[in-house]
Amino acid sequence: MTERYDVVVVGAGPCGSRAALEAAERGCDVLVLEKGAEIGVPKQCAEGISHQGLEDAGIEPRDEWISQEIESFTIFAPNGEELHVIPPDGGYVLERKLFDKWLAAEAAKAGAEIRVNSPVIDVVKEEGRVKGVVVDTPSGPEVVEAEVVIAADGIESRVARAAGLAEPLDPDDMCTCAQYEMVGVDLEDEHSLYFFVDLEWFPGGYFWIFPKSGGRANVGLGIRGTESDPGRAKEILDRAIEEHPVISELVGEAKVLELNVGGVPVSGPIERTYDDGIMVVGDAARQVNPLTGGGLHSGMVCARIAGEVAAEAVEEGDASASVLKRYEKEWRKELKRYDFLKEVCETLRKMDNEALNRLAEALDDETLMAIVSGKGRKKALMRLAKELKSDPSSVSKFGSLLIKYVMKTGW
Amino acid sequence: MGMTVDETRCLGCAACAAICPEDALTLVRGTPEFSEDCTECSWCAKVCPVGAIKREG
Ligand SMILES: Cc1cc2nc3c(=O)[nH]c(=O)nc-3n(C[C@H](O)[C@H](O)[C@H](O)COP(=O)(O)OP(=O)(O)OC[C@H]3O[C@@H](n4cnc5c(N)ncnc54)[C@H](O)[C@@H]3O)c2cc1C
Ligand code: SF4
Ligand code: SF4
Numbered sequence: 376m377t378e379r380y381d382v383v384v385v386g387a388g389p390c391g392s393r394a395a396l397e398a399a400e401r402g403c404d405v406l407v408l409e410k411g412a413e414i415g416v417p418k419q420c421a422e423g424i425s426h427q428g429l430e431d432a433g434i435e436p437r438d439e440w441i442s443q444e445i446e447s448f449t450i451f452a453p454n455g456e457e458l459h460v461i462p463p464d465g466g467y468v469l470e471r472k473l474f475d476k477w478l479a480a481e482a483a484k485a486g487a488e489i490r491v492n493s494p495v496i497d498v499v500k501e502e503g504r505v506k507g508v509v510v511d512t513p514s515g516p517e518v519v520e521a522e523v524v525i526a527a528d529g530i531e532s533r534v535a536r537a538a539g540l541a542e543p544l545d546p547d548d549m550c551t552c553a554q555y556e557m558v559g560v561d562l563e564d565e566h567s568l569y570f571f572v573d574l575e576w577f578p579g580g581y582f583w584i585f586p587k588s589g590g591r592a593n594v595g596l597g598i599r600g601t602e603s604d605p606g607r608a609k610e611i612l613d614r615a616i617e618e619h620p621v622i623s624e625l626v627g628e629a630k631v632l633e634l635n636v637g638g639v640p641v642s643g644p645i646e647r648t649y650d651d652g653i654m655v656v657g658d659a660a661r662q663v664n665p666l667t668g669g670g671l672h673s674g675m676v677c678a679r680i681a682g683e684v685a686a687e688a689v690e691e692g693d694a695s696a697s698v699l700k701r702y703e704k705e706w707r708k709e710l711k712r713y714d715f716l717k718e719v720c721e722t723l724r725k726m727d728n729e730a731l732n733r734l735a736e737a738l739d740d741e742t743l744m745a746i747v748s749g750k751g752r753k754k755a756l757m758r759l760a761k762e763l764k765s766d767p768s769s770v771s772k773f774g775s776l777l778i779k780y781v782m783k784t785g786w
Numbered sequence: 787m788g789m790t791v792d793e794t795r796c797l798g799c800a801a802c803a804a805i806c807p808e809d810a811l812t813l814v815r816g817t818p819e820f821s822e823d824c825t826e827c828s829w830c831a832k833v834c835p836v837g838a839i840k841r842e843g
Binding site for chain 1: 798799803804806809815831832833834837839840
């Protein structure tokens with residue numbers, strides 16, 4: 376007999392589990408299908424998230440999966456100039472292996488069923504409407520029917536593709552990343568996230584050191600797919616640890632515990648994240664911060680909304696596109712703030728190292744702090760915009776962008 | 787001829803599958819498999835962070 380659930384979630388990453396938890400808490404019969412043998416493994420993440428991010432996702436912080444408290448950012452310009460920023464809201468570096476498992480367990484406690492080692496290979500469609508999924512099992516392909524399918528299958532997004540909702544990513548819209556988890560990392564401030572921007576070293580991306588407990592840290596980088604060559608991300612990682620003037624000082628003596636790799640979609644979300652019987656969430660929907668590449672905050676917020684809308688659809692006995700559309704309407708409102716970040720990101724990409732250095736100089740600690748904290752922000756932005764505008768390089772674009780933003784938002 | 791994967795290097799991250807313009811690459815039990823739609827454009831090999839994919843021939 377064919378199995379049947381109210382909601383089938385594909386993928387037990389943070390977004391799949393968050394959606395499953397929401398739908399199960401609201402009384403749905405939920406099944407989560409995860410292709411891997413263990414939830415949370417392999418880790419493909421630097422594990423940073425803000426306090427606000429967890430709060431927006433509706434998750435109470437817990438010591439068991441928090442590795443480090445974060446209070447500031449330390450940003451290095453190509454010339455080694457160092458900016459230190461204390462944002463109004465701090466954050467955490469998580470222990471994703473424990474966090475992912477905990478979140479899946481919460482979904483299970485709320486009533487969701489979870490199956491590992493269960494890759495979904497296709498969707499079942501009837502008259503153009505998604506009716507379920509096909510799972511690869513040891514005894515062959517099996518159909519599981521669902522009122523609503525939630526595709527949370529990460530960057531590969533095979534389910535969204537099968538449903539006709541996602542196209543392959545343009546290599547220029549993906550950052551390809553390599554990271555070590557290291558131990559013996561000697562940071563001046565172990566409560567600060569370290570970022571290194573240098574377009575010659577890290578084209579179209581950046582390098583990071585995110586400290587964890589016990590002298591450990593995630594040490595890695597991302598570069599644009601178009602700037603990549605076979606194995607280049609890992610080669611740059613190794614070379615930066617050996618040779619980069621600042622990075623080698625900080626982690627040159629540290630030892631490797633893990634190698635993590637992955638792709639980050641920075642295209643902005645797919646055009647349409649729902650259809651009859653299906654919603655797409657998280658990396659699969661490319662709901663990622665376009666500037667930082669962070670997808671935990673945005674993805675889990677969208678997943679919570681998807682779980683809510685799935686429960687409404689089940690309750691109303693109507694999972695057609697006209698009901699699931701509520702999901703897209705809600706999450707677009709939530710992620711509206713990323714439009715500006717996308718513009719910032721594109722402008723930054725047009726700069727060269729020299730321009731970045733000038734930007735870092737104009738953006739002294741004080742100005743940056745004012746912008747980030749909000750105290751004296753407008754004045755600081757205006758001053759900065761003026762300074763940058765007087766510079767006849769691509770930096771001036773950044774200045775005009777900021778002026779536009781100040782005008783538009785009335786900061 | 788054709789694309790090959792070094793299965794001991796591949797870490798199953800799916801970056802290659804995400805960009806394949808022909809949708810010719812799927813991860814099967816964690817490693818890439820190529821369908822007959824593959825045009826050998828080598829984009830998958832290019833974006834692989836660890837260089838696990840090669841074009842033979
Ligand atoms: C190197 C790196 C560093 C990062 N650092 C950060 C950071 O510091 N902060 C941050 O916020 N974000 C970061 N990100 C992004 C973040 O990791 C992702 O946005 C986040 O994991 C997305 O969650 P998800 O649940 O959508 O997808 P995933 O976490 O990718 O989970 C998808 C799940 O679906 C499963 N799956 C896939 N296909 C199928 C299938 N066909 N059938 C069944 N199961 C399937 C997978 O096995 C996986 O468990 C980073 C990414 C990378 C690559
Ligand atoms: S990009 Fe490389 S490491 Fe990642 S799945 Fe493809 S072949 Fe494997
Ligand atoms: S060579 Fe090109 S077409 Fe073939 S699998 Fe790789 S990306 Fe796809």
